[in-house]
Amino acid sequence: xxxxxxxxxxxxxxxxxxxxxxxxxxxxxxxxxxxxxxxxxxxxxxxxxxxxxxxxxxxxxxxxxxxxxxxxxxxxxxxxxxxxxxxxxxxxxxxxxxxxxxxxxxxxxxxxxxxxxxxxxxxxxxxxxxxxxxxxxxxxxxxxxxxxxxxxxxxxxxxxxxxxxxxxxxxxxxxxxxxxxxxxxxxxxxxxxxxxxxxxxxxxxxxxxxxxxxxxxxx
Numbered sequence: 001x002x003x004x005x006x007x008x009x010x011x012x013x014x015x016x017x018x019x020x021x022x023x024x025x026x027x028x029x030x031x032x033x034x035x036x037x038x039x040x041x042x043x044x045x046x047x048x049x050x051x052x053x054x055x056x057x058x059x060x061x062x063x064x065x066x067x068x069x070x071x072x073x074x075x076x077x078x079x080x081x082x083x084x085x086x087x088x089x090x091x092x093x094x095x096x097x098x099x100x101x102x103x104x105x106x107x108x109x110x111x112x113x114x115x116x117x118x119x120x121x122x123x124x125x126x127x128x129x130x131x132x133x134x135x136x137x138x139x140x141x142x143x144x145x146x147x148x149x150x151x152x153x154x155x156x157x158x159x160x161x162x163x164x165x166x167x168x169x170x171x172x173x174x175x176x177x178x179x180x181x182x183x184x185x186x187x188x189x190x191x192x193x194x195x196x197x198x199x200x201x202x203x204x205x206x207x208x209x210x211x212x213x214x215x216x217x218x219x
Contacts, residue, residue: 081175083134091136094144094199099123102130102179115211116181129165129182129194133201134175141206142169144180144199148215150192162186163217165194170210172201184215 086093097105099120106117122128129146144167149159165182172178182194 081136086132086134089199092133092199092201093135094131094133094196096129096131096196097179099128099130102132106179116179119181119183122183125188127184127186127188127191127194129196131180131182131196131199132177133172133180133199134177135172135201136174137201137203138174139172139201140204141171141202141210142178142180142199143167143202144169144182145197146182146194147197148182148184148186148191148194150190159193161218162191163215164197166212166214166216168207168210168212171206181213183213186215 082088083093083095086095102116103120106120120128127148129148131144131146133142133144146165146167147161148163148165150162152158152160163184163186165184167180167182169178169180180199184191184194
């Protein structure tokens with residue numbers, strides 16, 4: 001080998017050696033970079049939506065039943081003492097009332113004379129009368145008489161007495177009202193007037209029958 005070729009070979013070898021050293025050095029100084037790995041994004045969680053509760057229908061308000069009107073029954077009042085418009089005889093006070101007034105009173109009051117209600121209806125066809133009485137003292141029973149009159153004739157309106165009606169009733173307290181009813185067996189057309197004659201408050205033992213009516217015609 002010639003000197004020229006030897007030098008060339010040496011230079012080439014040196015060149016290759018430097019080339020390899022250079023390449024190694026570069027390769028050593030470069031740190032391996034990790035490959036980027038695709039990170040999966042956390043799946044977006046759906047927001048919990050509030051579920052609407054089904055609307056509950058309010059129950060229709062119950063219709064209130066109208067209370068039935070109460071029929072109030074007031075007790076029979078004690079008369080103002082002395083009672084106004086009454087006739088007086090000793091301890092007894094008496095006043096004749098119309099049938100309409102008596103019916104009105106019996107519908108509103110309760111007292112010793114409420115028992116008269118079933119009998120008053122008979123006075124729609126029969127001649128009747130009544131008297132409202134009271135006494136300063138209590139009475140064990142009452143007795144009353146009334147004169148019954150009729151017209152002399154349809155043309156002559158002169159009153160003629162045709163009989164006497166008697167009424168017996170039960171006890172009352174002092175200064176307490178009581179109705180005494182007069183009932184006759186005469187049709188209304190046969191008796192025009194039933195007028196009180198006397199009323200007595202008894203203090204002795206009452207008779208067996210303390211509710212009685214009678215009519216005695218004039219002979």
